[in-house]
Amino acid sequence: MKQNGKIKENAGPVDKLISVITYIVFALFSLICIYPFYYIFINTISANDLSEKGKIIFWPQQIHFRNYLDATKIPGLLQAAQISIARTLIGTACTVLLAGFLGYMFTRETMWKRKLWYRFVVLTMYFNAGIIPWYITMNNLHLTNNFLGYILPTLVSPFYIILTKTYVESIPRELQDAAEVDGAGTLKVFFSIILPIIKPILATVAIFAAVGQWNSFQDTLLLVTDTKLYTLQFILYQYINQASSLATIVSSGTSSEAIQQMLATTQTATSIRMTVTILVVTPILLVYPFFQRFFVKGIMIGAVKG
8 A cells, every 4th residue: 555655564463463462572571681670679778677578579668778878888899899990991991902903903914824813813712721720820920819810811802803803894995905005004004994983893892891891700709819809799799698697697786896887787688689789780781871872783794794
């Protein structure tokens, strides 16, 4: 049917039914994804005794925000936040820069043994020596109890390099040739021509790298004993394991003065775990809206070769 110069298709009953089912399925899927975060949040602002008994399911009750005020008094939390922010910003920036540069270099035919080095990098995706050799290597490099232990091991990621290389290959070669004819060197071509064009894929890599840095706690567990280098995720890991004992100490009245000031008498194991979880997860969730417009474009360009 043609209406106002446009072709309008009449959807039949079967098409409408499929559309309704599709919307329902996606709505349920969205609910499944969102509900865990909602559940944790409403338990942090509800009465702690009700939350401990599992009575907070859909709606908060006896709303209060004392848990968040008490959480800021947790020893080492602010220091851990600074370490997490620093490793996320520095680690992400370095990883993105190297992924972009190496991805570009692996597309240059003038690079010495280009295919050999590229295959060598890709090979590391499939073989892993294990935790013990990794720890021995890190210890020999003096990266235990060292902030650089958070940064250096993540600098080169084969997956990010492959993404960037594929994106760079979609850029017309004539742009690079024109710059080289004008006398531009490798670094000049990269920073002046390639880097501004590959921002979408670099934004995608930045999301992956930032989430990985922010959520990582195993490297802290294995490499760090200095409390000044603890991260937020490691603090969360500790409090998930220790929340029950902390709440028991508080309720028994045998805790030290420092712990008594940190946790109110109404605190429970559940409230401690959930409050720290929200504090740790929220910052990285706020990153996605700023990179969302680059994400789909960056991950899809180069996926289909014409």
